[in-house]
Amino acid sequence: MKIQLTLPEKITTPNDKLSKVIFDPSDCSFEKGEVNILEKKFPWNYITYVEFEGNPLKKFSPYEREVAMSCFSLYEKDMRYVTTEHIFKNMVQDKGSRIGPKEDLMIRQSLEHLISSTVRIDLSALRKMNYKVDGDELYGSILPAKVVTGISVNGSRSRTVIHFLDESPLVTLAKIKNDQLITYRMLPIDSMKRTSHDRIALMNYARRRIEECRIHPKMRRVVTFDDIFKKNNIEGKGKQEKKRCRDFLIQCFEEWKQKGVIADYKTTKEKNKAHGYHSIEFSFQ
Structure with missing residues (x-):
């Protein structure tokens, strides 16, 4: 089935409601390193504070974190329009798997939480490391995305489609330990069969x-x-x-x-x- 996307004229992120600056790599200039999350060049080990609606990262459920990881992986593959089935198949690494009603609902609920959550990063530590940064903080979405409707060419079917916006995901490689961020590399999981x-x-x-x-x-x-x-x-x-x-x-x-x-x-x-x-x-x- 071919998908024809019907999009609003202006796509906004949840952050627009907060009257805060959405993270844009072009707004920051660095003497060393680059703000390029997907190329893993951003010095995450120097970041001191992250906040998601007042809650630390550990407040997200293990399943929500895995949904986020799958979305980031699809984003890296230059996929900008995906369904819950794309996300699920990427999670289990099995193209033959079919998403069930339970998994579909859980992924939808996880996406609602992830898309509506915001992140704030304190840049003071970067300044101490002689990085040149404009402003004191960066704001952005943990998952910069918009839920839109995909309509089949003949108009007989519609599906929920997640549109990844062209903003770098801020915390692709970060997690919290003792109120400090430590880094890890993001890899898709391997599984030879469908996994719950x-x-x-x-x-x-x-x-x-x-x-x-x-x-x-x-x-x-x-x-x-x-x-x-x-x-x-x-x-x-x-x-x-x-x-x-x-x-x-x-x-x-x-x-x-x-x-x-x-x-x-x-x-x-x-x-x-x-x-x-x-x-x-x-x-x-």
Whole structure:
């Protein structure tokens, strides 16, 4: 089905309602480095403060973060008009997957939250590092996008389409730890089969841990199951569900080993317990 897009004359972002300056890379000049998020040249480790409607990044659910990561990945591929099915297929990395009503609703709800959330960045730390920046703060949307209606050529069908605006996403590579931003590289997840939304969050968490350890060699190369369960809202679930999650993550590490993402891995058991894996240790070439 061909999509013919009907767009308003002027597309605005949620930030227009706030009477604040929307982030525009051309407004800032740097003596060293560039404000180019997608090329990963922006010095994120010097940014000191990020705010989303008064809430830190951790207030977003694991699934909402994965939806955002999928959108950023599609943006990098120069896709400007996507459906929830595009986003879902990119999340599970399986072109043959079909989005179900539940996943469609969850992605729509996540997009509503992400598009309506704003970010503020304090530039004082950049100035201390001898970067030349105009103004004290940058404002922008975490996901600069607009929901529009796509109409089929014969006019018989319409679909919801997400239009990514040509503004750089500000926090593609950032996350918060102890009120400070640390960086990681953004990678699409790999999966050989359709994966449920909760498994997607687990897989991405483990993959980002691997990439953080690759960037920071002094970090301990281990993924602890208890830590993953706490951060992905699995801690209070039953033993069978936790076992299924552990088995799934072990399967992911085996797949990553075969693909050369890691050299090897091993599972460790918790002390004083006769059964149950505690963590996965991994190594690089």
